Amino acid sequence: MVSIARKNLFAEKMRFAMSVSGVGFSVFLITLLLSLFRGWNDRVGSFVEHVPVDIWVAREGTTDFLRPISVLPQEIAGELRALEGVDSVHPLVVIPTGFEWEGKAVETHLVGYDTTGSAGGPLEIVEGKPVPSEGEMVIDKALSKMYGPNIGDVLEHSGQSFEVVGLASGGNFVATQVSFMPIESARRLLGVEELTTFYLVMVDDQHEPVVVAERIEENLTGVSAFTGEDFADTTRDRTLRDVIPILIIILILAFVVGAAVTGLMIYTATVEKAREFGILRAVGFSNGYLYRVVIEQSLITGLVGFTGGVILNVVVGRFAEDLVPQFVILVRWTDVAAVLGVTLAMSALAALLPVRRLAGIDPVTVFKA
């Protein structure tokens, strides 16, 4: 079958390339923003979600891992252990801290944990020593990439020195990264010997974490207890909720730009081919056929642009995080399918104006020389 739409598009290669680029850029922007959001969402909550504990106990009013207002007295540990269903309790210190390395500031969320157990420590060691001793620390590999320190380097804080002995993964919160040291070192570093930010609670096999969390809040005053999943969700929510409106606005802009570029290109192509569309009407093609030609042109442009945009996103996603640690991309194929739907909507929208233009073409004009 002869497809006028395809023939028209490929006869004007430069225009087609420009239309496809416009749609492709728009699709790239939309998928990139969605992938970024997915990536951030995944990373921000990932550490909390994967710390192998059942319940996070914090000072009442604490809502997330990154902004703890939590200073808990040590006697709470005993009270927790006494509750039915509690198997073990581990103190954790979490506090945003700045170190100095080669004259540069290295900002991190310092995690002091009980190195005799694994709760609250690095999720995965990618290089070096897994458990830091006194005067040592393990940093996230994303922190190493961002600021530069590596195994063997020494970070300074308030006259105290800490040698980097290991690189970990899974502690990249995008906006910040975690570093680990023994809880005693962390307390000494911060000058508060009794400091505990969170208690991590393991529940025995006979009890559900949700039930024990409720019991903790009922029996202990001034504390909040979250299951790991809930605490991950609130951390995600608190961290990303300010970003979401901005993402939505950029998504809408990307959609409008894509629809406008496609619409303008298809409209211009239709106006330029008005005489040819008039010929088609004169020789007996129905308006419906002409509309299909324009819609097909728009859809082809949309689909080629979509394919280009998605491929670009996947390629960028593969290398972006290595270059910029905050550029965490997670491509979900359900999102890609949704963007395909958006692209088709964009293409259909872009065809509306040209279709209206077609309806006004008078076939009699083809008799003019």
Next chain:
Amino acid sequence: MSANSSGGQPVLEMAGVTKDFGSGEALVKALDNVDFSAHPSEVAVVMGPSGSGKTTFLTIAGALMRPTTGTVVVSGIEVTHLPEAQLSEVRRRRVGFVFQSFNLLEALTGLENVQLVMQAEGLSARHAIERAKALLEIFGVGHRRDHPPKHLSGGEKQRVAIARALANNPDLLLADEPTANLDSTRGREVLQLLRVIARDLGKAVIIVSHDLRVREVADRLLWLEDGQFRPLPPI
């Protein structure tokens, strides 16, 4: 004055056709109570000065425009009040158009230009290609079928346009100044081709033209002036 021919069932019948443009003092009667008929195998040539209503006559005859008053029947179908969708069908099946500036689609090859109108009629791609090739061979441009119009000469373009006009085997062929953009040799060739189409294929051919050479192929010569057929002036 009536411009009816005799003999056989007419392919085109126009009775009392008037076409007005504008209104009030700006009213222009492009056609004024015109009667006309055309029969198979004849070539009717309509001549007249600029602004005489020739193009309006052709567009109404070809079911592209509705008359203000009067009736138009194409191949036995009264088209005067048909809705646009059915008018398109009549044009596609019953009428072939040959234009002054060829009006081929630039993005398509010669073959595809001919093939396309058959596909619109529901013919399979294979049959459409076969028939398009045959038509282009008949009209002497088979060897140029894979070229786009911009690579064809004026005469070749007009031959492709004639092949396209005949693709769906219409009863009526309407040609608007078919020689205007051709040199005298190519113009004569095209006119002879139209003559052959009428005589050998049994089509009714109506040619609207300023070109005096057109008289050579005319079975009937009509003079249109001020929207009415009038006696032929001395030429």
